Amino acid sequence: MRNNIGIIIHREFAERVAKKSFIITTLLMPVLMLLMMAAPALIMSVSTPSDKHLAVIDESGVMFDPIKEGVKNMEYLTLSRQTGALDSIIADRSYDGVLYIGADVVENPRNTFLYFHDAGGMEVENTINSILKQEIEDTRLQAYSIENLPQILAEIEADVHVSTIRINDSGEEENTSSTISMFIGMAMTFILYMFLLMYGQMVMTSIIEEKNNRVLELVVSSVKPIQLMLGKILGVGLVAVLQVFIWGVLICLMSAFVAPLLMPESITSQVEMMNSGALDAASDIDPEMLQAIGMFTSVSYLATLFGYILLFLIGGFLFYASIFAAIGSAVDNIQDASQLQSFAIIPIIIALVFSMSVATDPNTTAAFWFSMIPFTSPMVMLARIPFGIPHWEIWVSAAVLYISFIIMAWISAKIYRVGIFMYGKKPTVRDLIRWARYK
Amino acid sequence: MNIIEARNITKKYTGHTALDDVSVNIPQGSIYGLLGPNGAGKTTLIRIINHITAPDSGEVIFDGHRLCAEDVVHIGYLPEERGLYKKMKVGEQAMFFAKLKGLRSKEAEAQLKQWFERFGIMNWWGKKVEELSKGMAQKVQFIVTVLHRPKLLIFDEPFSGFDPINADLLKREILKLRDQGATVIFSTHNMESVETLCDNFSLINRSQNILSGNVAEIRNHMGADNYKLTFQGSPEKLFTALGDMVLRHRISNPADTPQGLVYNAELKLHPGTPIREFITQANEAVDIITFDRSLPSMNEIFIKTVEESNAAADVAKALRANR
Numbered sequence: 233m234r235n236n237i238g239i240i241i242h243r244e245f246a247e248r249v250a251k252k253s254f255i256i257t258t259l260l261m262p263v264l265m266l267l268m269m270a271a272p273a274l275i276m277s278v279s280t281p282s283d284k285h286l287a288v289i290d291e292s293g294v295m296f297d298p299i300k301e302g303v304k305n306m307e308y309l310t311l312s313r314q315t316g317a318l319d320s321i322i323a324d325r326s327y328d329g330v331l332y333i334g335a336d337v338v339e340n341p342r343n344t345f346l347y348f349h350d351a352g353g354m355e356v357e358n359t360i361n362s363i364l365k366q367e368i369e370d371t372r373l374q375a376y377s378i379e380n381l382p383q384i385l386a387e388i389e390a391d392v393h394v395s396t397i398r399i400n401d402s403g404e405e406e407n408t409s410s411t412i413s414m415f416i417g418m419a420m421t422f423i424l425y426m427f428l429l430m431y432g433q434m435v436m437t438s439i440i441e442e443k444n445n446r447v448l449e450l451v452v453s454s455v456k457p458i459q460l461m462l463g464k465i466l467g468v469g470l471v472a473v474l475q476v477f478i479w480g481v482l483i484c485l486m487s488a489f490v491a492p493l494l495m496p497e498s499i500t501s502q503v504e505m506m507n508s509g510a511l512d513a514a515s516d517i518d519p520e521m522l523q524a525i526g527m528f529t530s531v532s533y534l535a536t537l538f539g540y541i542l543l544f545l546i547g548g549f550l551f552y553a554s555i556f557a558a559i560g561s562a563v564d565n566i567q568d569a570s571q572l573q574s575f576a577i578i579p580i581i582i583a584l585v586f587s588m589s590v591a592t593d594p595n596t597t598a599a600f601w602f603s604m605i606p607f608t609s610p611m612v613m614l615a616r617i618p619f620g621i622p623h624w625e626i627w628v629s630a631a632v633l634y635i636s637f638i639i640m641a642w643i644s645a646k647i648y649r650v651g652i653f654m655y656g657k658k659p660t661v662r663d664l665i666r667w668a669r670y671k
Numbered sequence: 672m673n674i675i676e677a678r679n680i681t682k683k684y685t686g687h688t689a690l691d692d693v694s695v696n697i698p699q700g701s702i703y704g705l706l707g708p709n710g711a712g713k714t715t716l717i718r719i720i721n722h723i724t725a726p727d728s729g730e731v732i733f734d735g736h737r738l739c740a741e742d743v744v745h746i747g748y749l750p751e752e753r754g755l756y757k758k759m760k761v762g763e764q765a766m767f768f769a770k771l772k773g774l775r776s777k778e779a780e781a782q783l784k785q786w787f788e789r790f791g792i793m794n795w796w797g798k799k800v801e802e803l804s805k806g807m808a809q810k811v812q813f814i815v816t817v818l819h820r821p822k823l824l825i826f827d828e829p830f831s832g833f834d835p836i837n838a839d840l841l842k843r844e845i846l847k848l849r850d851q852g853a854t855v856i857f858s859t860h861n862m863e864s865v866e867t868l869c870d871n872f873s874l875i876n877r878s879q880n881i882l883s884g885n886v887a888e889i890r891n892h893m894g895a896d897n898y899k900l901t902f903q904g905s906p907e908k909l910f911t912a913l914g915d916m917v918l919r920h921r922i923s924n925p926a927d928t929p930q931g932l933v934y935n936a937e938l939k940l941h942p943g944t945p946i947r948e949f950i951t952q953a954n955e956a957v958d959i960i961t962f963d964r965s966l967p968s969m970n971e972i973f974i975k976t977v978e979e980s981n982a983a984a985d986v987a988k989a990l991r992a993n994r
Contacts, residue, residue, distance in 0.1 A: 239770050247759065445754035450812065452723050453748035454771040456740060653718075666685060 237459045237466075244438075244467025249474065258475050262482050284356070287314045287327040291335040295367060299331075302363035309356060322347050331360065338371050412524050413618035414591040420541055420614040421587040423476075428548055428580050428610070431472045432556040435465055436569060439560030439652075448652055457652060458645040461561070465553045465641075472549055473542060480538035488531045503529065540617050540626070547633035548610030551640055552576055558644035561651030562659045562667075572661070583608035587615035594619040604629050606636035643668050673732075674699040674823055674854045675720060680729035682715055689715040690726070691878040697856060697871075702849055704865045704872030704886070705858040706969075708977060711875045713858050714751065717825055720856070721748050734822065744773045747816040751827035751858070755800045755808055762796035768815035779818070786814045790840075805832050813841060817848060824848060825856040830864065842868065862969035866890075872969075874976055881980045886969070893975075894966040896940040903931050904957030912956035916944045937965060 248254055288311050290296040296313050303309050311331075314321055322330050328350070334343030344364060346357060373381065439461075442448040451460055503526045527533055559572045586608060590599045594616040603612040609629045617626065650667035651659070675697040682690040690712045697703045707713050718724045720731055722743050731738040734745070755764055762783070769779035787793045790810050800808060809832050817824060826845070830838045845868070849855055857869060865872060866886065874882040882889070896918070902909065906922055919939040925932035940949065953959055967975075 236771055239767065243767055247756075442756075445757060446750070446752040447754040447756050449750035450748075450753055450755070450768065450815070451771070453721050453746070453750070454743055454768070457723075649724075653724075 236455045237463045240455060240460055240463025241467040241470065244464050245470050248434075248468065248471045254471070254475070258478050262479055262486075283308045283310075284328045284353070285310045285312070285326075286329050286331055286356075287312055287321050287324075288331045288333070289314050289316070289318060289321065290333045292333055292337045293335075294371070295333050295337065295364065298367045299360060299363050303356075303359055306355070306359065325349065333364075337364070338368055341365075341368050410619070412527060413620075416527070416537065416618040417591050417594075417615040418588065420537065420618070421584065421611045423541065424545055424548060424611050424614055425580065425584045427472055427476070427545055428552050429577070431468055431549055432552045432576060432580075433573075435468050435553045436556040436560035436573070437566060438464060438468070439557055439648075440563060440566060440569065443561065443652055444564065452652070457649040461557050461645055461648045462641065465550060465557060469546065469549050469553065473546060476538070476542060476545055480535070480541075484531050484534050484538070487529055487534055492529065537618075540614065543630055544610040544614055544633070547630055547637060550637040551606055551610075551633060552580065554637060554640040554644040558647040558651070558664065561648040562654065562664055563651075564655055564658075568658045572659075572664075575661075579607040580611075583611040587611045590615045594621065600625070604632055606633045606640075609633050646670065672699045673697055674734055675856075676732040677716065677720065678730050678732065680716065680719060680726045680731070682712075682719065682724070682726050688878050690719075692729070693875065693878070693880045694729075695873050695880060695883065697854060699854050700849065700852060701870040702845070702855040702857055702868050704869035705856055705875065706860075706862075706865065706872055706973060707875035712878045713875050714827065716875065717748070717750075717827060717856070717858060721746060721825065744819065745822045746825065747772075747819065747821035747823070748825045749812060749816040749827060749829055751831070753809075753812050755811065757799070757801040759800060760796070761798050761800060761803070761811055764800060765811060765815050765818075769818050772819035772821075774819055782818055783814065786818065790814065806834060806837060809833060810837070813844070817844070821853065823854050823856065825858075827858045828860070829857070830859070830861060862973055865969045874973065876977050876980050877984060879980075882972075882976050889972065890966045890969070893972055894964065896942055896944070897965040897967070898938045898940060899961070899963050899965040900936045900938060900953065901960040901962075902934055902936070902953070902957040903960065904934075906934055906936070906957075909936075909953060909956045912952045913949065914952075916941055916949055916952070933960060 286309065288296055288299065290313065296311070300311050303311065312327075314330075318330065318332055321327065329346060329348040332345045332347070334340065337343055341364065346360065378384070442451070448460075455463070503522055555576045556573075559569055559576065562572065563569045583602070586598075586602050590596075590602070590612055593599065599612065599616060602608045603616055603625070610633060613626065613629050646668045647664050650670055651664075673696045675695070677693065677695045680690050680693045681688070693712070693716060695705075695716070705713050705716065715724065719726050720733075720738070722738055722740055733739075733742050759767070765783050765787075766776065766779055769783060770776065774782070784793070787796060792807070792810060795803065795807065795811070800811075803811070813829070816826075824845075829841060829845070833841060842864070845855060845857075857865070859865065869886050871885050872883070872889075873880050910917065910920070917938050918941050921937045923935040925934045950959070950962065953962075
C-alpha cells in the first residue's frame with residue numbers, strides 16, 4: 233500500500249508534464265514576461281505619432297520662441313506663429329490645433345488654452361505645460377533682479393539620491409533600494425498568486441473529473457482515499473515546482489551568461505564598483521538603475537529569491553490544494569464548485585491585495601501577522617522578504633504554514649473520503665463540516 | 672471455509688441507515704449473489720468488504736483474519752458506476768491499475784498483453800480511452816479487475832452495457848475464474864443470471880438481510896408442492912378427482928391445438944400429498960401431456976420476499992405510530 237501513493241503521484245505528474253501545453257508555457261512564459269515588461273517601450277518605438285501642425289497665438293509675445301525651442305525633439309509637431317482673431321484661426325481647418333497664450337500670462341498663467349479639432353495627445357500638453365511653467369517662473373524670478381542669478385541657480389541645484397544600505401543579521405552592509413525591493417516583492421507575490429490559483433484549481437477540477445467519470449470508484453478499490461488525495465496534491469505540486477524550478481534555472485542562466493554580453497562594459501564595471509562600495513559619486517548613471525542591474529546580474533541573489541519562492545510556493549500550494557481538494561470531492565461539477573471555491577479564492581485575493589500595501593511598509597504589526605497566518609502568509613511573506621526581514625520570521629512563518637498544511641490535509645481527507653461518494657445534492661458548508669466529523 | 676464473514680455490520684449516514692445489523696457469510700470458491708432493490712444498501716456493503724468505507728459497528732473477517740488495508744490486493748472490484756481516465760492511453764491506464772494492485776511493471780505488461788490478445792483488443796493498447804465505445808471500455812475495466820488474480824472478485828452489475836455476445840464471453844470468464852479457485856460476489860438486478868451463475872445469495876432490503884441461502888435450496892423450499900400440469904379433458908372432472916389434494920390452483924384459458932383444447936394448470940398441493948397417488952388420480956380424470964415441478968424463479972422469489980418484508984415493515988411502523 234505504501235508505494236501506491238508513489239504510483240498516483242507518478243500518474244498525476246507524468247500526465248501533466250507530458251502535455252504540450254505544459255512544455256509550451258514553461259518555456260514561453262519567461263519570454264512572455266520579458267516581452268510584457270518591454271512591451272510599452274517596444275510599442276512606443278514602433279508607433280510614430282501622426283504629424284501635427286499647431287498655430288500659436290502668443291499675445292504675450294515672449295513665449296513662442298521658448299516653446300518652439302522646447303518642442304524641437306517632438307519631430308512630428310510644427311508650430312507657426314499667428315496673429316489675429318482666435319475664432320477665425322480655430323475655424324481654419326488647415327491647423328490641427330491652436331495654442332492661445334494670453335498677454336498677461338506671467339501674472340495669470342491660467343490664461344492659456346489649447347484648442348484641438350481632434351484628440352490632442354498628452355505628450356504635447358505636458359510639454360507645453362512644463363515649458364510655460366519654467367518660462368513663467370524664470371520671468372518672475374528675473375523680476376527680482378538678483379545678481380548672478382543663473383550661477384546661483386546652477387549651484388543650488390542638487391541631484392539627490394539616498395543610497396539605502398541595510399545592515400543584515402550578520403552585520404554586513406548590503407546595498408538595497410526600497411523601490412527595487414518593492415518591485416521584486418510584488419513580482420514574487422504575483423507569481424505565487426498565479427500558481428496558487430492555477431494549480432489549486434487544477435487539483436480541484438481533476439478531482440471533480442475523476443468523480444464525474446467514475447474512475448474514482450475503480451481507483452479507491454486499490455488506494456485509500458487519503459492516499460489518492462495526497463498523491464494528487466503532491467503530483468500536481470511537483471509539476472508546479474518543476475515549472476518554477478525551470479524558470480529559476482532559465483533566469484539564472486540568462487543572468488549569468490546572456491546579461492553580461494548585452495550589458496555595455498562601462499555599466500558592468502560600475503556595478504562592480506558599487507558592490508565593492510567604491511562607486512564614483514559623480515557617476516552619470518542613475519544609482520537605482522545600477523542597483524537593479526546589480527541584483528539581476530547576481531546569480532546567487534536570484535537563486536536565493538527562487539529558493540524562497542519555492543519554500544512558500546510549496547507550503548502555500550500544499551495548504552490551499554488541500555482546501556481545493558475537499559471542495560472538489562464534495563461537488564459533482566465545476567458549476568456547483570463556484571460557491572464553495574470562494575473559501576479558497578477570497579483569502580488568496582485578500583493576501584494579494586494586502587501584499588501590495590505591505591510593499592510600502594513591510595514592518596507594520598499587520599504585515600507581521602498577515603505573514604504568519606497560513607491563509608495569507610505565503611504571499612505576504614514573499615512581499616516582505618526582499619526588504620530584508622529577520623530570518624527567524626521567515627522560518628517561523630514557513631513552519632506555521634507547513635504545520636497548517638498537515639492539519640488542513642487531515643480535515644480535507646475526512647471530507648474527501650465522504651464527499652467522493654456523494655452525488656446529486658449540492659453540498660453546503662454545513663454538510664462539509666458534518667462529513668469531517670464522521671467516524 | 673468462508674472467505675468473507677461480515678458480522679453484524681451497521682453503517683449509518685445522517686438521515687438514514689445504510690446497513691442495519693447485516694451478516695453475510697460467503698463460502699470460498701463459490702459465486703455469491705448480492706441482491707436487492709436500488710438503495711437497499713448493497714453498494715455500501717460492497718464498499719465495506721472492499722475496505723473503502725469502515726462500518727460504524729460490526730466486523731469483516733477476510734480469509735480467517737480481520738479485514739485490513741493490505742487485503743485489497745487480494746480483491747478485485749468492478750463497481751457498477753465505473754469509468755477510466757479519458758485522456759490516458761488504454762495500455763498505460765491498464766498498467767497504472769495493475770501497479771496499484773501490486774504487480775511489477777514487467778509482470779503486469781506480460782499479463783495484460785495476454786488478456787488483450789484473448790479479448791482480441793490488442794490494437795487498442797495505444798488508443799486513448801475517449802476513442803473507445805462504452806462496451807470496449809468495459810472490457811478494459813474487466814481486465815484490470817481480474818488481472819492480479821484476486822482471491823475475491825466483486826462484480827457490481829457487470830453485464831450492463833455489454834451486448835449479448837460480450838456478456839456471454841464475460842460470463843464464461845467469470846466461471847473460469849471461479850473454477851480456478853476465486854470466489855465471486857455478484858451484485859445484479861438480472862435475476863436470470865443469478866439462477867445460472869450463483870450458488871448462494873443474500874437478499875438485502877431496506878438495509879437488512881432478509882433472505883440468505885443456497886439458490887437451489889431456497890428455490891426448492893419456496894417451490895415445495897408447486898407443480899405444473901398440462902392436460903386435455905375436463906378441468907372440472909380433474910379437480911373433482913383430485914379432491915383436497917390440491918390446495919390452490921390457477922388454470923389458464925385453453926390453447927386450441929389441432930389435437931383439441933390444452934389446459935395449463937399451476938397447482939399448489941397439500942403438503943405431504945403422495946405424488947404417485949396424485950398422478951394416478953389425475954391420469955384417470957384427464958389425459959396428461961406434461962407434469963413437472965414448478966420452481967419459482969429468482970425473480971418471483973425476489974419480488975415476493977421484498978414485498979412481504981416491506982408490508983411487514985409498514986405494518987410494524989403503523990403499529991408504532993398508533994401507540
